[in-house]
Amino acid sequence: DITEVVYVNYLVPAAQLAALMPPGLSLQRLGPEGRWAMFTFLTYRHGDFGPAFFGPLRRLCGSPVQSNWRIYVRDDRTGKEGVYFVTSAVTTARHALGARLMAEGMPMHLLSHGAVTRNADGGMHVVLEPGQGSAPDARLEFSPSADRTLHGPWAQCFADYAAMLRYTVPQNRALSTLPADRRTVRQEIELGIPLNSCEPLSGNIESQAAAAIVGAGADTAAAVCFRVPQVCFRFTGEQHDRWQGEKPRGEPAG
Secondary structure (H helix, E strand, C coil): CEEEEEEEEEEEEHHHHHHHCCCCCEECCECHHHCEEEEEEEEEECCCCCCHHHHHHHHHCCCCEEEEEEEEEEECCCCEEEEEEEEEEECCHHHHHHHHHHCCCCCEEECCEEEEEECCCCCEEEEEECCCCCCCCEEEEEEECCCCCCCCHHHHHCCCHHHHHHHHCCCCEEEEEEHHHCEEEEEEEECCCCHHHCEEEEEEEECHHHHHHHCCCCCCCCCEEEEEEEECCEEEEEEEEECCCCCCCCCCCC
């Protein structure tokens, strides 16, 4: 049971994000001539994050802060689309270890500190501190905004704000690959976020990790940010798709 999800979305030259792609997946390209691609990092508070069969005992599992950093990808063999996690981070060691053990291709790191708070006036404050570890950093200060106007590359890629939300939010699948085994890994999830619950935000973004991915200069589109108050997150299973016609390494032919 997730609360206070803060999305930070960038349009980045597709050629720049292509360098982050794992073997076996392709980048979802946007805009004229497929020039752009989207990078998103979203940060939120978990509520009693644990297996559903724990029932009320899930309250013993804790409610960490988590941040997922992702690009939008496609498996051309199956036509399935989803997100690929460039990195992820969480504030508790047991959840970081659990994610690495239970979810293939989930690059979960441990934050020394993470916080997502909402002020009385609706402002959002997000902090991600990696400490001495390998987690990404961020410091966000946002205020509610009524502006749903898209500018620059955003207007080239989407007809309006609603179209941008329809692309960005309903991502119910994470994809990664196991090239040595010639397989694509799918983590299927259920979010069910009503698009009318997304509330625009404006403000200040400080993040060395995001800057390293997005870059700067004329080709960098200003971030579009919004808040989702509540999400009922369910991880429904992990599936593996064999790359047809390609034998895994070490498997005899015939």
